[in-house]
Amino acid sequence: MATSCIPGRVTVYSVPGCPHCLQAKATLGALGLPVCDVDVSHDAGLRAQLKKLTGSSTVPQIFFNDVHVGRNEQLKNLAPEALERLVCMVKKEPVPLRAPPLTAGNSVTSDEGDGGEFKCERNVFADTVEDSKRSGLIGSRRRWLRVHRNSFTGTKLVDWLCSEEGLGKLSQLPLQETGNIKIVQIVMAKKQIAAMTGKRHFDKSNTSFRLLEFDPHAALNSGEMAVCSPTKASELSEALRNLILKLYSDYLSADGKTVDYKSMSQSPCFERYCELAVQLQHVELLSLSREEKLAFFINVYNALVIHGNLRLGFPKNIWQRYRFFNYVSYLIGGEVFTLEDIENGVLRGNRKGVAQLLKPFSKNDPRLQVALPDAEPLIHFALNCGAKGCPPIKTYTPQGIDSQLRIAAEAFLENDDGCMVDSVKGEVKLSQLFKWYKVDFGGTDEKLLNWVADHMGPSQKKLSLKTLLSAGNVKVSYMPYDWTTNSTE
Structure with a gap:
């Protein structure tokens, strides 16, 4: 049956990049169902409405018409006959008025976006920096036993900036007191250059400088000049x-x-x-x-x-x-x-x-x-x-x-790879994250477990943990961490 002829709807409330959301949508797609994907990441009103409907802030939240199934785990654990009934309902019955809303404004949101739209105003120093590379200002300089590559001295910088070639590009700046030191301080403040000695202010004419794009630490975004003006x-x-x-x-x-x-x-x-x-x-x-x-x-x-x-x-x-x-x-x-x-x-x-x-x-x-x-x-x-x-x-x-x-923490603790509660053994198994950063969660087993309980969503797991904490003598252990790469290769 073609999905375009199906009168019902499966609604999946999700956020971009959520693995469990993708798994749920893949499962539903394989069933030949029309999936309405609703991105709740940017709509606080819709998230609040969703929590009121489902009692949970975690995603995905899945509805067959007006029937709430729950998260991806609940979808996977549905009995075959129960799943078949839901699929037949969506394929035969139209979406009822009591079905959950799509968005606060009744229109489906999309995560396509503009692919990273960013308005860049060219930095007034960008042309000056480009000119400096062609002027012979930048080169290698021996300082004691070290060679400073792609560097220049404060004296050479000031002389070049004060020349007709260098200062011409800076004439559009509202400069006052354009003395030698003042000029270099302004250029440093605009994050165009840095002193190789680690100094934050220009105070000696023989100080070695380099352009930020020649950062020696091999930062992944260095090696190229940032041409946009400083932005928020x-x-x-x-x-x-x-x-x-x-x-x-x-x-x-x-x-x-x-x-x-x-x-x-x-x-x-x-x-x-x-x-x-x-x-x-x-x-x-x-x-x-x-x-x-x-x-x-x-x-x-x-x-x-x-x-x-x-x-x-x-x-x-x-x-x-x-x-x-x-x-x-x-x-x-x-x-x-x-x-x-x-x-x-x-x-x-x-x-x-x-x-x-x-x-x-x-x-x-x-x-x-x-x-x-x-x-x-x-x-x-x-x-x-x-x-x-x-x-x-x-x-x-x-x-x-x-x-x-808080929603991210709730979702993490909801899954068994984040937290498992064994009421019979009186044991709580936690992700290694809690062991590595135990000090951030209180520093003791008692404070850690209370923090975990306080940040769980309403669930049987939370009730079990609360019961164990009330009884006392809870054993805490930590599960192996899965360092396997999430790469396809």
Whole structure:
């Protein structure tokens, strides 16, 4: 029977990049049913309505006409005769008026988007930087026993900037007191150059500098000049996130378990993403609110993991993983941030990570200004490390970020690979994430289990855990972590 002739409807409430959502839609598609996919990631009103209807904030939520089936797990566990009855109902009966709404505005949302639309205003320094490369200003310079490549001295920079060739491009800036030091300070403040000695201000004429695009740390978005004017981090993050979600939508397998990284790396969409990631070099970070900071750095972390996997390959052992998370980096707002820096330095309030002897940021590190004042435990259910044991990639926005993170935690704990409760043995098995970051959840077994119970959605599992906690003497153990790559190869 052609789906166009079917009077009923199967409604799947989902978010882009959700593996369980993709699995459910693949199952339903194989049954020849008309699936109405409703993206709830950007509509807080629809999410609230969905929770009222189903009692849960996690996705997917599946309806056959007006009959609520539940999540992907409930769909898979339906008895064959029950599933057959539901399929026959959709194929024979029209959608009743009491069926769930599509959106708050009664129109289906779509995750196609604009593929990362981002309006770029050309930086007034961009032409000057390009001219400097052709002028002979940049070269190699020996300083004591070291050779500074792609560098120039403060004296040469000032002389060139003050020349007719260099200052001509800067004449459009509202400069006052354009003395030698003032000019270089302005160029440094605009995140075009950095002192190779680590100094933050120009104070000596023989200081060595380099353009940010020649970052020696091999950040994945360096080696090319960012031509856009410094922009709000939240705006650029939105465009980057949309591109990554589109890539996952295009190259995630039907069951949501694997990613075709090889094809993804050859796609025009990934090329566009790489071009856009370069603009992270100049974003403004210090003005970010707590909510904007959470959304921005979670999205950037997940995108950087994908970028690292595509460029360097997925780490296959403990040593490669250590190197991957301490090496793969982006140049963001004039500073280098590795994956470890983002997770432990920024999002965990500058706490030591797994196998780290020191905090990521020292007290004089400028990146410390960006770090959250305290660790946010919910980020552990939002960060995706590229392994099958990680939480799925989801959409995060500054608006409602706390509720989005709570939903992510609820979904993680709802699955058995996040938490299992054995009432007979009086044992709770948890993901290794809770062992590695136990300090973020209270530091003791009792506080950890109470945190888990408080962040579970209404379910039999939660009732069982509450009963065990009331009885006392609960045993806590941790399940092996699945480091298997989610690549198709």
